[in-house]
Amino acid sequence: MRLAAAEKIKKAASLPDLEALRISYLGKKGELTAVLKQMGGLSPEERPAAGQLANEIRATIEELIAARQKKFKEKEKSKRLVSEAIDVTLPGKSSPIGHKHPISIVLDEVTDLFIGMGFSVASGPEVELDYYNFEALNIPPGHPARDTQDTFYITDKVLLRTQTSPVQIRYMENNKPPIRIISPGRVYRSDSVDATHSPLFHQIEGLVVDKGITMGDLKACLEAIAKGIFGGGTKIRLRPHHFPFTEPSCEVDVSCFRCGGSGCPMCKYEGWIEVLGAGMVHPKVLKNGGINPDEYSGFAFGVGLERITLFRFRIDDMRLLFENDVRFLSQF
C-alpha cells in the first residue's frame, strides 16, 4: 500500500488530486482507515506490530502528501508572482513638496554656517532713519557716498536703508560685547531693473565686537565663510578698499569656483571673483554704537545675497529671482 500510495502521490497533478488521494487513504472511508478498523480482529500479540506499521504508513503518506502539497503551492505562488509583475517605469504617486526660493536656500545655508560659528541673527527696520543708515556710519551729510541717485528717500530724515549696516549701530546700542551677529535683510537702491541690478536686493551684514579682535580674526572668519559657501578648496584674497564705516577696509575676492583660479570667462581670466566687502569697524562707528573703541575692536562685513545666489545656481539674470515663475522656482 505504501508503495502504491507513494506512486499515486507522485503522479498527482494538482492540489485537488492530492486531497482526493489523502481522502482515499486517510479519510473516514480510506484504505488505511479501513485497515486500522480491522485491527480489532488481530491478536494482542500481532496488534502492536500491525499498529506500528499502520502508523508508519500513515506518517509516510502524510509526509509525502505534505511535501507534494508544498511543491504545488510554491509553483502556484511563483506563477502568481509572475502574473503580478508590473511596469516599474510607470510614474510614482507622490505628494509633491513645495520649493524654497533660491535666495532662501542660500540664506539658510549661510545662516547655518554662522550659527555654527557662534553668531546670532539680528534684524533692523528697512524704512530707516538717515542717522542710522548714514550719519552713525561715518557718512555725514554732503559725503559723496550719499548720492541721492542711489537712495530712496521718504522724508529728509527717513529713507529706505541702502545697506544692512545700520543694524550694526542699532545692535550695539542695545547689546554689550561680545557681539557676534549676522543680519540678513532687504536693502534698496535706486537702480533700474536689468540682468544684474534690482532696486531691491538682499545683504547679509556681519559684526563681531570683542576685546582684542584683529584683522587676523576677520581673515579667518572670511576664510570660513568662503569655504562654507563656495566649497572647501576656496581661497580668499583681501584687497585694500574704502568704506566709510570700516578702517582698514577691504574687498574680498574668492578663488574662482568654476576654474579654481586658473582663469575662465566666469572670472574674466583673473582667477578671482569679488564677493564681499569687509573691514575693521571704524572707531567712530563703535563710539556711535555706545562702545568704547579704546577697549574694544571689531570687524564687519557685508555680502550681497543675490550675487552669491546667481553664482551658486549659475543664474544669468537677476530678474528671474523676482519674477517668481513656478517653472523657475521649481528647479530648486
Added chain:
Amino acid sequence: MLLSKKWLNDFLKTDIADKKFAGIMTMSGSKVEGFRREGDELEKIVVARIISLERHPNSDHLFICSADVGGESPIQIVTGAQNLSAGDFVPVALDGSVTAGGKKIKKSKLRGVESDGMFCSLGELGLTAHDFPYAVSDGVFVLGGDCDRLPGADIKSAIGLDDTVFEFEITPNRPDCLSVIGLAREAAAALEMPFCVPAPCVKAGAGDVGDCLSIDISDNEKCYRYAGAVVKNVRIAPSPRWMRERLRAGGVRPINNIVDITNFVMLEYGQPMHAFDYRFLEGGSVIVRTAKKGETITTLDGVQRALSEDMLVIADAVKPVAVAGVMGGEYSGIMDDTQTIVFESACFNGPSVRSTSKKLGMRTEASARYEKGLDPKGCRACLDRALELVQLLDAGDVVNGVIDCDKTADARATVQFDPDWTNSFIGIDMSADEQAKILERLSFKVQDGIVTVPSFRGDVEHKADIAEEVARFYGFENIKSHPIISTTAGALNDTQKLQKLAGDILLAQGLTEIMTYSFISPKSYDKIMLGADSPLRKSIVISNPLGEDTSVMRTTSVPSMLEVLSRNFNNRNAAARLYELSTVYIPKDGEELPEEKITVSLGMYGEGLDFFSLKGVIEELLLSFGICDCDVEAVTDCAYLHPGRAAKLTAGGDELGIFGEVHPDVLDNYEIDTKAYVGSVDFNTLKKHADLARSYKQLPKFPATTRDLAFVCDKSLPVLTLRRAISSAAGGVLESLTLFDVYEGSQIPEGMKSVAFNLVLRSPDKTMTDEEADDAVRRSVKALEKLGISLRGQ
C-alpha cells in the same frame, strides 16, 4: 583714473612689467581695473620715406611711389593720397600688417601695378586730428618734425604711440590719487622707490599782477583758498607732442596750448584749473561770493541757468563769470583772439560744490574732484606749474607775481604714532621703524610719537587710519589668519525659529516660496478694490521713486501675491500654489518709523483647488503652531474676496488672518481667467498664540466604539454649529468627530441638507459598553434636537 606709464616715469623711473605693476598697485589699495598698451593692435607698420612718386598709367588719381623702409632696396606702394610729395615721411603698413580696427593688409595689385603695402592715415593708426593737429584729415599722415623720422622704424615708437595706460578705480576718500603725482606717490611706496615732485620754477616776467588783478573771497566757508595769476600776449597754438600724448593717455582731448595746460595740471596734480579771458572780467577783479537773488549765468555749454543764494560763484565787478568748482560762464573760455588770461587755482568746500552741481544737474570733471575735498595747500604749486608750462611752451608772457587768497589754517592734522596699537589692531608684529618708514614714503612725518598728516590726506584723522596705511603696505595677504574661537552660543531666536517653521510647514504642503518687491503701485489698492477710506491705503510714500509701479511701501501683501499669480497664469502655468513671508509697512503717526509686520501670504490657482484647499493649508499651519482653538467665520465685506467664499480666522479674540476666493472683479483686474484663492495670516498673532510645548499622551489601551449619525438641518446652518453641539454633548468619551457627508437632493426636503458624522468613542480606563456608547449618542441627538435638528429618517 587713467595713468600713463610715461607720465608716471616723469616722477619714478621704473621698468617694471605692466602686469606686475598692476598687481602690486591693486594689492596696496589702488585697484587697477585694467590696462592697455596703446597701438597694441598695430603690427608691421613702419616709417617710410617717399623717394619718388609718379602717376599710375591706368588711373587718373593713383600714384606709384617708391619708398625707403630701411631695407636694402626700396618698396613700391600704390596710393590714392593726394597730399604726398617726395621726401615725405609716412607710415606704411607692410605686407601682413594690421592697422587699427584689426584690418589686415596684404601685398596686392592696383590696376595692374604691384603694391607692397599701404600708406596709412591717422585713422588707420587709431588716432585723430587732435593727436596730430597738423595732419590732414583726408589723406595719408605725413610725419612732422615732432616724430622720429627714421625709415624702417616701428611707427608706434616713432610717433609716441607706445605708452601703457592703466585704469584705476579710485575710492572717494582718496581724491589725491585722482592725479599722476598721487598715484606715483603710491607706486613709489609700493615699489619702495624714492619719490619726489620737483617744485615748479617760474622765471621772472614783466609787470606786476597786482596792477591788473584783484581777488576777494567773501565766503570763507565755501572757498578756502583762491590763487590767480595773469598771462599776457597769449599765443594760442597746438601743444607739443609730449603734452598731447599725455593728455590722450589721460583720456582728455588736446585742444590748444592754454586749455591743454589747465587739463595737464589737473591730471598731474589733481587740481582743477580754469583760464578766464581777461577781456570779460570786468574791473579786472575776481570776487568769490554766493549768488545774489535772481542771478543767472549762461555756462560754457550755452545753457542759461538760474542760481540760488547758496551757490558759490566766481564773479567780476558786475556779474557771475563761473559757477565755482563746476563750470565756467559763456565768455570765460579761451577763444582764438584771447590775448590775456587769468589762471584760477582754488579750493572750494566739497559738499557745497556737490550740492550746487546736483541742483544745477551739472556734474563735471571739476565738480567730481572738488566734491571729494581737495588739498587746500595744493593750489599754489598747481598755479606755478601752469605758469611754468606757459613759459616752457612759450604760450604767453607771464605777469610777475601771484595773488593768493589763503584762508586755510596752517596747522597740519596730527595723529598719535602708536605702533603697538597698530600691531595689535591688525594682528601683525612690525617694528616701529618699519611702520614709520611706510608712513614716510607716503609723505607723512613721524616725529616724537606724532604722525603729521600731509595736507592732501584729509581722510586720515585717527590711529585706525594710520594702521590702515601700515597694513596695506605690510600687505593684507601677509596678515596671518587667526582662527576665531567662539565665546558666544549661536542660535535662531524664537521669532526666527517660528518663521522657519511656517516656511517648512508650507513647503511640506507643496507650496512654493516667492519673493516680491516691498514697494508697489498705489493703483494696486484700486485693483484690489479697497474702499476709498480703507486705512490700508495710507502707505509710506517714496519721494524719489523709480516709477509709479514701485512708489509706495505695501500695507498688504495681497497685490504682490495677485501679481505673481497673474504672471504665472499668463505664462500658461497650469497651477501655482505659493507663499511668501512678506513684510508690510504700516505707517505710524508723527515721526515714528512705520511698523514692519510679517504676513504669511498665501495664494493658489489650478485644477482641483478650491476654497477648502487653501483652508486646509492654513489649518495645517495652525495645527503645527499648536493653535487649536481658532474660530472661523464667514466674512462678506472683504473688498478683494468673494462675498460668499471668504472667511476670517480669530484666535482668543485676535484677528489671525483672512482668506478666500478672489473676487471675480479683482481677478479681471489682474487678468486671471480662472478661480484663484488668496489668504494672509499675521505672523505676530500666529507667534502670540503659538504653543509648541508638547507632552506625551498615553496610547489608548482599550478599544474604541464607532457610530455614524446623519442629521437633517437647514441648508444655511454652518456645520460648525452641529459639531460644537455634538462635541459638548458627547463629552470626554468622544475621541474624534469626522464629517463624512453633506448631501442635498432627493429624499431631503427642499431647503434642507443632510450632514453625516462618524463618531469615535473611547473610554480611557475600560472597554466601552454598547450602552455607554448609545448613551453618548443619545445625548448628542438630544442636544441637536434642542436646536431643532433631527436625526435623518425620523
